[in-house]
Amino acid sequence: MELPRPSPLVMERRAEIVARLKAALPADTVIDDPRGLLAYECDALTAYRCPPLAVVLPRSTAEVATALRLCHEMDVPVVPRGAGTSLAGGSLPTADAVVIGVARLTRVLETDYADRLIRVETGRTNLSVTGAVEADGFFYAPDPSSQLACAIAGNIGMNSGGAHCLKYGVTTNNLLGVTMVLMDGTVTEIGGGYMDAGDLDLLSVICGSEGQLGIVTEATLRILPKPEGARPVLMGFGSSRVAGACVSDIIEAGVLPVAIEFMDRPCIRACEAFAHAGYPDVEALLIIEVEGAPAEIDHQLGLIRAIAERHDPEVIRESGSAEESAAIWLGRKSAFGAMGQINDYMCLDGTIPVTELPLVLERIGALSAQYGLGVANVFHAGDGNMHPLILFDANKPGDLELCEQMGADILRLCVEVGGCLTGEHGVGVEKRDLMTVQFAADDLEAQLKVKDVFDPKWLLNAAKVFPLAVTEGRRP
């Protein structure tokens, strides 16, 4: 994986750039000592690291605007950063870049239950948005597994999803408005407490633009009343193929659970050892959650059970208590951490049409044998968003490269069957060079044209999302 060479023109002005930022911003806002910069050298894609030129941690939209305006004037690249939990290297710096982080922007600005919205600064974590409203019976729906740590800014950048988006949608479906600072320091207000855009729906391109169009400092988010109750059911099957067929049947039957999660045996064992959720030892496990009043839950689970019985499940076990439900979800949400305890792994994020699940699982198995690398599968089965974890040994020379090749083959497979490279983690640097697998040259060019409008100098996070060869000539 290649990053653009740092611009010598920027590197030789390092002292001047830092001095101007420090002169315009409060003293503790600018970090430039080598040790301080190390904390920002990577995000959750830890295989790649590079300390930035400087880090700015503003306390207000106005300070973000000041920092951006100065960088724009000085032609300095900027890498926006939320909480640094990107699995795709979305906030990986380059040596000539100023990182602008929103970590200090954490306030709740407004809560309105009558209009069912909350306005927050975007450094606030996903879970603490729900935390601000749950005592009053509301929640913020998108729930990425990293929700304890990840920031709303990053959720907007990557259009984050989560286990429950089968029912509630992803970030773009729950975002009503933003305050966004453009690269030249212009502060824009886009959308607001109302539901539809007046003219162009700019929120739709801002959400998921991976910090390439501006820095979002405030967000108006839709909040929803909490359901009366929710209950997961665990089902174990003798093969992944059968579990996949069961998912398809449930969806076609008109039952719409809030979540359908899938795990295979390697993943089940790791999660069980880590979280003691009481998972059965089977080839394939589904966690299906439904919501509503107790009688509604019973009714829906009854329908789901009836469908599952046709697929000869080895185990069907409903959660019997709030504690059991929490344990079931803790197991699933700990999946990446649990696997990390026993192995180095690379986590993929391709999405496929749900109907292709059995085929794709079979071919991933074949690729696993071909490359000699183990794979653990955990994913959002209801919407086809797969997270195969490829196991490798970081200390074994060549293993990471082999793993990356196998990952690329799996993502090509996702595209081949009608899916896409990334369902919720984003492209970042990780999948950047595979974009030509999914998009023709004209399709990519159309996207670059959008960035041309928001960031004509191509200073914002410009080494991400698109293959470097494609953006050559646009980047400084």
Added chain:
Amino acid sequence: MTVMTPQDEAELAGMIRAADGPLAIRGGGTRSPAATRPVLSTAGLSGIVLYQPGALTLVVKAGTSLSEVEAVLAERNQRLAFEPMDHRPVLGTTGEPTIGGAVAVNASGPRRVQAGAARDFLLGAVFIDGAGTRVRNGGRVMKNVTGYDLARLQAGARGTLGVLTELSFKVLPVPERIATLALPCDDPGRAVAALARALGSPYEVTGAGWDGARVLLRIEGFAASVSYRGGELARLIPGLVHVDEDPWPALRDGRSLAGMARDIWRVSLRASHGAILAARLLEAGAAVTLDWGGGLLWAAMAPGADLRAQMADLGGHATRLRGTGPGPALHPDPAAVAALASGLRRQFDPEGRFAPEA
């Protein structure tokens, strides 16, 4: 006027490249005045491309009529959950609404308040830009963050960024039971308060409107669940009773206002502000209905009356669906936002082939 009816994307692209001035893009023509430019019709780009009920996905050519799409889905007991509105009653037009037209104006009905708008169900799009270049964006899977979302950007762009040729959607099952509850109420403030109580409850309201005389609520799902939630809502909002009629298509299309010899406005604003604006407009003699819990206001105003002057302190935006002046039909965006929008239009349509018709 010349009418061009390309039969495929390549022919369409060629016609755009060959044009020497602005074009009038037409789906079913249900929103459009008589064209004063050469017409580019999507009628030849019609048909279902792929329908996978088990994956809840539909891929369809943009010129396909909504009625055909809905019929195909109904065979498998599925539907477009965003229930696009029909512009014919208000605009007095004829023709068949198309799926491409519905996306071009992001036409969304009462279920907007719970399930979302057309843009929320759009998974991907193919379009031809103003230079005649074919662009594919998104796909046909429900979670996709690969690259910028230009498909959703097309929703509501009114064809100014390109001619839509193929669209993919998430579709949803038709629920076992649909029920409507009503409560007599002639005051928009009390109506929106009741709607907020319902929408703030866990009973999953999929329609929340006010037709000027009644608060209207809709709940959908399995029969037992609908009956339970209906009971709970009636407990929460005393006086709410089941009604047998289906008032939602009329509310969705502004039909109660359509027959009046007045301008018709559609205003998107914060739900609680819907109540405030409704009271002001009623005071001024307008006829008003509310949808989306108050977040969508329909008004029939005296011809030439300036609705926007009444909402300057409220935010949101007003579209004049019928009538002329004062001001543009679309609400002007703030300058910084408008600059971004016009920048995008220049990129996708440098020659102004898709410039809005007057």
